[in-house]
Amino acid sequence: MLKCPDDEPSRRRPGWLGWALMAPMLLWLIAFVVAPTLILVVYSFCQRDELGQVVYRFSWENYRRIFFDSDRGRLGTVYLDVFLRSAIYAALTTGICIVVGYPVAWFIGRAREGRRNLLLTLVMIPFLTSFLIRTYAWMTILSEDGILNGFLEYTRLISEPFQMLYTPGAVVLGLAYNYLPFLILPVYGSVEKLDPALVEAALDLGANPWRVFQKVIIPLTMPGILAGIVLVFIPAVGMYAVAQLMGGGVDPTIGEVIQNQFFSARDRPFGAALGITLMLMFALVFWIGARRGMTKLE
């Protein structure tokens, strides 16, 4: 097919109307993303005084504290372990969301037009309730005197209450529950666009269902899966309320540690440094992912 250069969207430059329409978004980004990030960057190189006020004197100390353990004189600190733990929780959460969410998204995407909207509404319904109330509800279900333990004891499946709340498992469960819709929705978007004729063609040409899934369906829904992974993984790493409420604060996650710096430890510069480090780690992973994606496409 011949390409007409003028029609390529990237070549078209936005006129004044385009800029005017984008202005609210740009202002929003500057006020609530760019400016706070710059403040964090400045803070992260500062120090604190006795009262916990930020002292504007340049220092690398906060970053050194994250990467280098001066007590033991080696690289690698408790904070890096905490980063790792948070990443593992988030990765498990993402994994569970894919395994549970993908079939759901597929089913909704293949359903009859009328039923689709109903099913999507069902996915969205939990959002009508406050996040905190849903989390407290889970705590009631999982606690020792809770519904689940009561049921298991009643049916004689267990003889004494099983510790479910305040464990890492409870944290991952809470995260997966809260972020599941964020995976279902983008995958549904891809599934809906997938042309059924391609699946039929693959079957006609002799591919077995597994091969069709592997070679046709997965690649075609990949954009949705990737968007879902980003939407689940990134917020899950930083989420501290679930870790605090359902994990009991026993195994610290990075969100809790950062929150602690801004409140009880009164060390905003160090909290800022942790936040910036987390952001840079995301950026790095994202960049590597994007580069690999590019080379594949080429």
Add this chain to the structure above:
Amino acid sequence: MRTFRLFLALALLCVVAVSGRAETKKKGVLNLFCWSEYVPQEVIDGFTRQTGIKVNVENYASNEEMLSKLLESEGKYDLIQPSEYTIEALIKANKLEQLHLENIPNIKNLDPTYTSLPHDPENKYSVPWMAGSVGIVVNTAKVKTPVTSYKEVFSGAHKKRIVILNDAREIVSWALSSLDLPINEITPASLAKAKPVLAQWLPQVRVYDSDSPKTALLNGNVDVGIVWSGEAAILYAKNKKFQYALPAEGAHRFIDSLAIPKGAPNQENAEKFINFILIPEVSVKISNAFPYTNPNAEARKLLTKAQLANPASYPPGDPKLETFRDIGKISADIDKLVTDLKNASGD
């Protein structure tokens, strides 16, 4: 025309905003910056009725939150309600106004145990509001042996059945008390001694919660807790099986006081409010709403027997209680130590 009207509305808004600011400078206002769930509305209404002074209330949830807002907006608040170590830090930084005690005659009602304390030795800057302690709550329906010391809490018998405050300074002070080390002169050496004790204690903890430690106890997820006395008083009032005891090794007494920040616009009104809450009948209303330890000796005479018998509000005997002092920058080391040990005890 449309734009003109919009402009007019904006101008009007500015006038209102400016006059609103001017109003705070007039005599009839008091800007109170206090803890949430600590100043009953009844008391505020009573003050307005008696003096005609309008009270603007803003709340905070921690000393640290209060500090950061206070330091960012000087001249906004007339009266604050910090805890003892925060008062000390504010005095050191010269951020509090001296009180004119001649305007606060009711100060004579206070129990001398709660005045002239190390954080404000001459009572020049602060007047106690309520006091409390940090102690041990035991669900006696589940635990039959007495638990009255930190060592008994962490003896190993209650492994993973314990809730404690999620507060690094509190946790470290318990370990120091159990070693008979001072809780207010914390040095790298004393932290090094506390470390092995905490390394043994923290893996036994099931929940860390400062906001509502009573929840885990009420739900039956834990049997023993080290919590604020106010939380313990509520638990005891709900069910007598939750018994409170002050640790034998010594416990932290916290005292929240009223103080006037530097440059407060309505200092006279602030002193009137302080004098008002020291009236015994008013002070009783605070006790009725929030069962902490009332430092007002005259008010205590008016409390009911049941209120005085709540061991979490008024612990019997002669317990070893100590207030916290400002410890400055070593708090960063304390925070690191506790994060470190929590991390090691996890996984």
